[in-house]
Amino acid sequence: xxxxxxxxxxxxxxxxxxxxxxxxxxxxxxxxxxxxxxxxxxxxxxxxxxxxxxxxxxxxxxxxxxxxxxxxxxxxxxxxxxxxxxxxxxxxxxxxxxxxxxxxxxxxxxxxxxxxxxxxxxxxxxxxxxxxxxxxxxxxxxxxxxxxxxxxxxxxxxxxxxxxxxxxxxxxxxxxxxxxxxxxxxxxxxxxxxxxxxxxxxxxxxxxxxxxxxxxxxxxxxxxxxxxxxxxxxxxxxxxxxxxxxxxxxxxxxxxxxxxxxxxxxxxxxxxxxxxxxxxxxxxxxxxxxxxxxxxxxxxxxxxxxxxxxxxxxxxxxxxxxxxxxxxxxxxxxxxxxxxxxxxxxxxxxxxxxxxxxxxxxxxxxxxxxxxxxxxxxxxxxxxxxxxxxxxxxxxxxxxxxxxxxxxxxxxxxxxxxxxxxxxxxxxxxxxxxxxxxxxxxxxxx
Numbered sequence: 001x002x003x004x005x006x007x008x009x010x011x012x013x014x015x016x017x018x019x020x021x022x023x024x025x026x027x028x029x030x031x032x033x034x035x036x037x038x039x040x041x042x043x044x045x046x047x048x049x050x051x052x053x054x055x056x057x058x059x060x061x062x063x064x065x066x067x068x069x070x071x072x073x074x075x076x077x078x079x080x081x082x083x084x085x086x087x088x089x090x091x092x093x094x095x096x097x098x099x100x101x102x103x104x105x106x107x108x109x110x111x112x113x114x115x116x117x118x119x120x121x122x123x124x125x126x127x128x129x130x131x132x133x134x135x136x137x138x139x140x141x142x143x144x145x146x147x148x149x150x151x152x153x154x155x156x157x158x159x160x161x162x163x164x165x166x167x168x169x170x171x172x173x174x175x176x177x178x179x180x181x182x183x184x185x186x187x188x189x190x191x192x193x194x195x196x197x198x199x200x201x202x203x204x205x206x207x208x209x210x211x212x213x214x215x216x217x218x219x220x221x222x223x224x225x226x227x228x229x230x231x232x233x234x235x236x237x238x239x240x241x242x243x244x245x246x247x248x249x250x251x252x253x254x255x256x257x258x259x260x261x262x263x264x265x266x267x268x269x270x271x272x273x274x275x276x277x278x279x280x281x282x283x284x285x286x287x288x289x290x291x292x293x294x295x296x297x298x299x300x301x302x303x304x305x306x307x308x309x310x311x312x313x314x315x316x317x318x319x320x321x322x323x324x325x326x327x328x329x330x331x332x333x334x335x336x337x338x339x340x341x342x343x344x345x346x347x348x349x350x351x352x353x354x355x356x357x358x359x360x361x362x363x364x365x366x367x368x369x370x371x372x373x374x375x376x377x378x379x380x381x382x383x384x385x386x387x388x389x390x391x392x393x394x395x396x397x398x399x400x401x402x403x404x405x406x407x408x409x410x411x412x413x414x415x416x417x418x419x420x421x422x423x424x425x426x427x428x429x430x431x432x433x434x435x436x437x438x439x440x441x442x443x444x445x446x
Contacts, residue, residue, distance in 0.1 A: 003039050007314025010035040014307075014357065024353045025296075028303035032310040033060055039313045059313075060306055067305040068298065071258065072178055077294035078261035079169045082242070082268055084286035086124045087134055089272030091238045095120030096138055101224045101232035108210030108217035110146060111156040114139035115202045118160030119195070120236070122167040123243045124268075128351075128388055132161030132396040136403035149216035150408035152209065155416030158396045159202055159424075162385040165351065167195035169246055169261065172351055172384060175301060176377045179308060179359050184257040185250045186374050186442040192247065193437050194378055194427065198385070201423035209419060238271045251441065297352075304356035317364040324365055331369045335432065338362055339383060346387015350395060354384060375431075378438040382431060386424045389417050 010031050017027040036059050040052035067073065086092050096117030103109035103116070114135060121131045136157050143153035165172050168188035177184040210217040224232070242264045249255035255263060272278025311317070324334060338358075345354045359380075366376050388396045391414050401410045431437055 003042075003314045004316055004319055006035055006038050006042075007311055007316040010310065010314070011357070018349055018353060024350065025299045025303040028300070028307045028356065029060075032303070032307035036060070036306075036310040036313060039310070059309055063305045063309045064302045067178070067302050070178060072174060072184055073298070073301065075169070075174050075184065075258050075261050076171060076297055077290055078258065078265055079171065079174075080293050080297075081286060081290040082169075082261065082265050083121070083124050083130060084289050085265065085268045085272060085278065085283065086239070086242070087121075088282040088286050089238075089268060089275070089278040091242070091268065091271070092117070092121045092124060092134065093138055094235045095239045096135065098232040098236040102229055105220045105223045106207070106210075107214060107219055108152070108206045109220060110139070110143050111148065111152055111206045111210075111217060112203050114143070114157050115160040115199065115206065118157065119163050119167060119199045120239050122161075122164035122195070123169075123246075124239060124264075128162050128164035128385070129395060129399055131164040132158055132399050133403060135161060136400045140400070140404050140408070144404070144407050147218040149416075150412045151416030152206070152216045154400055154404060154408040154413040155420060156202070156206055158389055158394070158400045158413055158417060159205075159420035161396045161400075162388045162424075163195055163198055163202075165381050165385045165388070166191045166198060166378070168192060169257070170381065171297065172355065172381050173377065175297075175304075175352060175355060176359070176380065178301070179304070179356065180363055180373055180377070182373050182377060183442075187377050188257060189247070189251055189442040190374050190378050190438040191381065192441055194382060194431050197427045197430065197437070198382075198424065201427050202420055205419045205423050238268070238275075241271075242268060300352055300356075304352070307356060308360045311360040317361055320361055321364050321368045325368065331371065334365060334369065335379075338365075339379075339428075339432075342380065342383035343386060343390065346384060347390050348393050349387075351384040351387065354387065355380065372435065372439065374442055375435045375438045379428075379431060382424075382428050386421065386428065389421065389424075391417075 014027060014031045017031065018024065033056060037052045037056045040055040041047050041049045043051070096113055099113035099116035100110055103112045106112065117139060118131050118135050121135055139157055140153050144150060164170065168191050170188070170191060173187040173191060174184055176182070177187055245264045245267060246260045249260045249263070250257055269278070269283065341358065342354065345358070363373065366373065388394055394414070394417065397410060397413045397417065401408065401413060
């Protein structure tokens with residue numbers, strides 16, 4: 001059997017298993033192993049399984065070993081534990097409280113504060129789903145109690161949570177860097193301006209929505225004094241310090257991304273104990289949760305590495321590149337097709353699953369046109385952000401629905417999401433049209 005045919009069958013089986021809700025790690029590893037076995041068994045033209053056993057085992061174990069011993073992979077548990085400790089130390093809550101004091105006099109101000117709080121949480125933890133879950137518990141009940149429309153109260157948090165994928169540090173950027181062999185530090189810096197543009201876009205949505213339909217957000221009842229604003233701003237200094245360590249440390253060449261993560265974890269722990277907001281039992285719980293979350297990511301990443309190696313054996317990527325070049329397709333048309341594929345997959349699959357399925361084929365095509373992989377990484381992560389809130393399966397929406405329960409059904413959340421999706425599409429268009437938005441900060445960084 002031809003390797004390319006085996007590769008196509010493998011992709012089809014993979015999509016079928018994911019549609020059946022088979023855990024992605026098992027689906028990736030199982031399909032990749034069987035595909036590699038079939039390719040090695042048919043290498044001589046006839047089916048000879050005895051020749052495929054050792055080669056398949058070597059592919060599976062060597063790729064898993066290389067990935068788990070990757071230095072860049074150590075960033076994932078570091079940034080995950082950073083987010084868990086920061087949450088238990090009240091650092092992420094302080095960001096929301098500070099934004100709330102400054103914005104509460106505006107109609108829709110608490111919803112805007114929840115978005116800013118999500119951005120602050122994103123700048124610490126790097127996980128969109130964790131951001132939506134945590135900020136949903138903090139912000140949504142308060143907004144609903146104040147009389148906010150449940151569409152605005154929930155959609156603002158669900159959309160705000162997606163910024164965890166783009167604002168550094170980002171787990172998705174780390175995974176992208178590992179599989180494309182690009183610089184994590186450059187990807188982190190490349191995500192800053194697009195992340196801030198997304199923040200501005202979401203806040204603008206709340207501002208315009210509240211102005212056009214005042215019933216969705218109550219009028220401000222109180223105004224904070226200058227001293228209250230100053231106090232609230234000062235209380236958010238730990239989050240700013242962590243962001244400075246990561247961004248300024250990397251940009252200034254003081255730290256690698258991994259070193260910045262390690263220093264941030266130590267700083268967060270010291271601050272938590274110094275402010276008496278963190279206890280030893282809470283620290284242990286944060287470490288325990290990190291072990292569970294990191295192990296899940298590692299298993300998926302190892303399975304994905306095996307899948308990528310198996311796809312490389314099929315020759316699908318170079319064949320696809322040749323097909324695209326033979327069709328004389330413009331880069332704009334190719335990019336449009338890639339965006340449509342990512343948006344379609346984002347409606348049904350989780351971000352890491354989409355990334356490992358598409359990168360083995362998308363990256364060679366983009367490289368054949370001489371495009372910057374750092375910029376393309378930002379485009380991919382932005383598309384994955386959009387998928388997190390795109391119906392019918394927006395993961396952030398379902399996470400938030402589980403948090404708020406009957407107070408806001410899934411239909412109500414999706415009813416408010418479309419406004420934020422419009423802002424996302426505008427930001428995506430700007431990133432595509434002006435690559436400098438992504439590359440200006442990352443230039444000159446190793």
